[in-house]
Amino acid sequence: MIVNCPTCQADVEWSENSPNRPFCSKKCQLIDLGEWATEDRTIAGEKSASDTPENMPDIEDIEAMLSQQAGDFFKH
Numbered sequence: 001m002i003v004n005c006p007t008c009q010a011d012v013e014w015s016e017n018s019p020n021r022p023f024c025s026k027k028c029q030l031i032d033l034g035e036w037a038t039e040d041r042t043i044a045g046e047k048s049a050s051d052t053p054e055n056m057p058d059i060e061d062i063e064a065m066l067s068q069q070a071g072d073f074f075k076h
């Protein structure tokens with residue numbers, strides 16, 4: 001069975017000949033781990049960056065909810 005190295009896409013034999021499988025080498029394994037750490041930071045950064053556009057419809061929802069609640073309040 002042949003798999004592709006997640007880092008460099010090289011063909012890696014899924015056997016004891018490839019101790020770093022699914023990576024082709026220890027180096028690719030370390031690169032992938034490093035990218036994971038980088039990805040975490042990127043995702044965290046993207047979250048705060050995407051807060052503004054995500055909040056746009058949310059504010060409308062809250063406003064709709066508030067006007068609905070105000071209507072309920074005046075009914076009581």
Ligand SMILES: [Zn+2]
Nearest residue numbers: 005008024028
């Ligand atoms: Zn590789």
